[in-house]
Amino acid sequence: MKHSVLLDTSFFIRLLNDEDKLHSNAVGYYKYFLEEEITLKVSTVTIAEYCVLGKLEDLPLMNIQILPLNLKEAQRAGEFAKIIFTENKISLSSLHPRAIIPNDSKLFAQADVDKTITHFVTSDVRSKSTLALLKKGLKPKFDIISIDIPYSETFGILDL
Numbered sequence: 001m002k003h004s005v006l007l008d009t010s011f012f013i014r015l016l017n018d019e020d021k022l023h024s025n026a027v028g029y030y031k032y033f034l035e036e037e038i039t040l041k042v043s044t045v046t047i048a049e050y051c052v053l054g055k056l057e058d059l060p061l062m063n064i065q066i067l068p069l070n071l072k073e074a075q076r077a078g079e080f081a082k083i084i085f086t087e088n089k090i091s092l093s094s095l096h097p098r099a100i101i102p103n104d105s106k107l108f109a110q111a112d113v114d115k116t117i118t119h120f121v122t123s124d125v126r127s128k129s130t131l132a133l134l135k136k137g138l139k140p141k142f143d144i145i146s147i148d149i150p151y152s153e154t155f156g157i158l159d160l
Contacts, residue, residue, distance in 0.1 A: 004039035006111045008122035009049040028151040040064040076109035083137040111142040119145045
């Protein structure tokens with residue numbers, strides 16, 4: 001089975017802004033994933049986040065599968081959010097009449113439910129700590145690739 005990665009909003013922000021300090025890292029990962037035929041995926045949640053300040057037509061969607069948030073992912077997102085709220089000492093009673101589910105919960109649920117996704121690609125430091133919280137309660141099956149680190153270092157490739 002071929003594996004895939006789920007790309008975060010922060011990845012696209014860096015990829016599409018050539019003045020960003022992580023732009024070259026994002027470009028390196030993007031090219032590496034395409035060259036290695038690793039399937040790139042993006043959530044509709046990420047697209048919504050990006051479109052707050054960016055435009056849909058700026059995203060390189062030709063090379064990327066779009067994942068809608070479906071019923072199974074929504075259920076898992078609720079489980080993830082409950083752990084995040086508990087670990088951050090947010091009382092469950094303060095979540096009534098409804099809880100606002102953090103987008104990380106939704107994205108992580110999609111990465112966890114999709115059997116092909118092995119990594120969540122981001123530059124968001126908070127995502128790393130959130131995943132660490134989830135690993136205390138549930139056992140998500142994916143890891144994070146931080147684009148703060150160049151792809152050649154992450155994958156042990158000599159940059160000759």
